[in-house]
Amino acid sequence: MRAKNIRPYWPTEIGSRYARSDGKFSVRKIGVQNLSYCILSVLAVQRRDTAEERRIKHVVYLKWPDHSVPSCTHDFLQIVANLNKVARQPKACSHVASDHPPIVMHCFAGIGRSGTAAAAYFLIELVQRKYAPDISRLVADLRRQRCLAVQGVIQYIFLYRAVAEFLLAKATLSAEFPQHLKLLHLLRDCTTKSECDLAVSVLSSYLTSLETRPAPPPKRCLHGCWCNFPT
Structure with a gap:
């Protein structure tokens, strides 16, 4: 079986959420800018047990x-x-x-x-x-x-x-x-x-x-x- 290059670890739609299988962390997309050569996103990463949240600027080069x-x-x-x-x-x-x-x-x-x-x-x-x-x-x-x-x-x-x-x-x-x-x-x-x-x-x-x-x-x-x- 051929493995995928990378598993998705961030949501693709604004407001959508991606959670790890162990349930410890979740990632929510709260901002995005689509350019011809890249996708600029703002992700909110939350720790489920403490509700602590950090924001990350995420760039995908296409x-x-x-x-x-x-x-x-x-x-x-x-x-x-x-x-x-x-x-x-x-x-x-x-x-x-x-x-x-x-x-x-x-x-x-x-x-x-x-x-x-x-x-x-x-x-x-x-x-x-x-x-x-x-x-x-x-x-x-x-x-x-x-x-x-x-x-x-x-x-x-x-x-x-x-x-x-x-x-x-x-x-x-x-x-x-x-x-x-x-x-x-x-x-x-x-x-x-x-x-x-x-x-x-x-x-x-x-x-x-x-x-x-x-x-x-x-x-x-x-x-x-x-x-x-x-x-």
Whole structure:
């Protein structure tokens, strides 16, 4: 018998309730926003014996096949932006004493998509703090904590795509573009010692195409991002 990828643990309709088989906890959906690429929900988790309730912001990303990468880099970066926003809202989880509520990520096996998403989240945070992101080092650090995190070359390459797109999205003024181009060069240089020569080749090709054009590449997805840079 083929097992299901994941058992449902949250209700799909507003006001509906899902209870664990042992009866200790119940989950009720109290808010939802349906987007083309994700479902944003607010869940109320209640402990049945004490009636203690906690609210959780729950995000289901819809466009990321198993063993692959997101179909649109722009949509993925929107998810990262939402996570950053939630992480900076202390009132989002009133029971948490810290100013930064915890974020939990999961997929099926908990290594490929989850590992890639976590790596991208940390890399974008580094860029926002004006550090040059060392992708190979960060992935190695993640794998020391979660074996096999970031599954395969395609997901490793996607991390470069996501960071490059994030930098290009910030370069809205011509005066800013050289600065972001410099960061892209640093990104490439940080991975020259990596065993993944393909990552260096892809990024070098992308940088060459940028340096020979006065504007970013014309191929864009419906959202205006550069999802189709050379692979």
